[in-house]
Amino acid sequence: MNIDLLSFEMARDAFDERRFTDAVRSLEPLVQRHPDDRSVRELLARSYFGAAMLGKAEEQARDLVRRSPSDAYAHLLLSRSLERQSRHDEARGHRVMAHVLGAEV
Numbered sequence: 001m002n003i004d005l006l007s008f009e010m011a012r013d014a015f016d017e018r019r020f021t022d023a024v025r026s027l028e029p030l031v032q033r034h035p036d037d038r039s040v041r042e043l044l045a046r047s048y049f050g051a052a053m054l055g056k057a058e059e060q061a062r063d064l065v066r067r068s069p070s071d072a073y074a075h076l077l078l079s080r081s082l083e084r085q086s087r088h089d090e091a092r093g094h095r096v097m098a099h100v101l102g103a104e105v
Helices: 003-016 020-033 038-050 054-067 072-084 088-100
Strands: none
Touching: 003 020, 003 038, 020 038, 038 054, 038 072, 054 072, 072 088
């Protein structure tokens, strides 16, 4: 098995077990090696969010939205990250976009 795939699987297991900082530690190097891999970047954003690293979660979610503006889940993740930072006005547009694109909000 490829070491990067193994690292991703370990990160996903850590995320599923709510060990978000462990997931972050596994995923950060993967994103550096594979910056265009959407699944790695999304799991990193979700892990940052779970670990309450909201600025980093926002940064990753913004990158996901920039790379794929029609990604409903990326808009939802960005809106949630902004809402948890009490930036509700800024979050509103992304929440609406997530809904329009079909995300369950």
